Amino acid sequence: MKHVFITGTDTGIGKTITSAWLCKHWQADYWKPVQSGLDGGTDSQQVAYLSGALVHPETHCLSKPLSPHQAADIDGIKIQLSDFALPQAQRLVVEGAGGCMVPLNWRDTMLDLMKHLGSCALLVARSGLGTINHTCLSLQALKAAGVPVLGVVMVGEQGRLSNAANREAIEHFGEVPVLAELPLFSDTSPKALAEFSMPERMVRALESL
Numbered sequence: 553m554k555h556v557f558i559t560g561t562d563t564g565i566g567k568t569i570t571s572a573w574l575c576k577h578w579q580a581d582y583w584k585p586v587q588s589g590l591d592g593g594t595d596s597q598q599v600a601y602l603s604g605a606l607v608h609p610e611t612h613c614l615s616k617p618l619s620p621h622q623a624a625d626i627d628g629i630k631i632q633l634s635d636f637a638l639p640q641a642q643r644l645v646v647e648g649a650g651g652c653m654v655p656l657n658w659r660d661t662m663l664d665l666m667k668h669l670g671s672c673a674l675l676v677a678r679s680g681l682g683t684i685n686h687t688c689l690s691l692q693a694l695k696a697a698g699v700p701v702l703g704v705v706m707v708g709e710q711g712r713l714s715n716a717a718n719r720e721a722i723e724h725f726g727e728v729p730v731l732a733e734l735p736l737f738s739d740t741s742p743k744a745l746a747e748f749s750m751p752e753r754m755v756r757a758l759e760s761l
C-alpha cells in the first residue's frame with residue numbers, strides 16, 4: 553500500500569483540489585481524517601464529485617469550521633492520535649486539516665498525525681508572492697519533526713513573472729522538488745481536473761513511495 557499525506561502552507565490553499573487531482577490521475581482512494589466544518593459540504597464530498605475516487609469515512613467530523621482542537625472542544629470530543637488508523641487501500645491520498653502546525657488537541661499537531669501514520673508529506677503552496685517564506689517555514693517544520701517530504705505542489709495563476717523564480721527558490725532553500733504547478737481552473741470541474749495531466753516527475757515521485 554502506498555499513501556501520501558497532503559498538507560499545506562495554509563488553510564484554503566488548494567489541498568482538496570490537489571487531492572482530487574491526485575486521486576484522479578494516480579487512481580487513489582481518499583481519506584480526510586479530521587473534517588472541521590460541515591456547512592457547505594465536506595472535503596470528502598468535493599473529492600468524490602471531482603475525482604470519482606472511493607472515499608473512506610472521516611475519523612472525526614466536527615461541526616464548526618475551526619482548528620480541530622477548538623472545534624473538538626465545542627463538540628465535546630477529545631481527539632487522540634490512537635483514534636487514527638490508515639484505511640486499507642492500494643493507493644491512498646490523505647488530506648490534513650489546515651497546515652502542519654494545526655493542533656488536534658493541546659499536545660499533538662498535524663505533524664504528530666503524519667508521524668503516527670508513517671506518512672510522507674506533499675506540501676501544497678501558492679505560487680505567488682510570499683510563498684517562499686511560507687513554504688520554506690513549513691518545510692523546516694516537517695524536517696524538524698522527522699517527516700519525509702515527497703515534494704511541493706504550487707497552485708496559482710500560471711505565466712506570472714514570479715512563479716519560476718519562486719519555484720527555483722523553494723527548490724534551493726527548501727531542498728525538495730516542486731513536483732507540479734496546478735493552474736487556477738476557471739471552472740473547477742471533474743473534466744478540468746481530468747484534462748490537466750500529471751507531470752512525469754510527479755508520477756515518478758508517487759511510484760517511489
Ligand SMILES: Nc1ncnc2c1ncn2[C@@H]1O[C@H](COP(=O)(O)OP(=O)(O)OP(=O)(O)O)[C@@H](O)[C@H]1O
Pocket residue numbers: 560562563564565566567568569570595648649650707708734735736737738740
Ligand atoms: N487550482 C484551483 N483552481 C481553482 N480554484 C481553486 C484551486 N485551488 C483552490 N481553489 C479554490 O480555493 C478554495 C480553497 O481550496 P481548497 O478547498 O482546495 O483548499 P484547502 O487547502 O483544501 O482548504 P481546507 O484547509 O479548508 O481543507 C476553494 O473554493 C477552491 O475551489
Ligand SMILES: [Mg+2]
Pocket residue numbers: 567568595647
Ligand atoms: Mg480541504
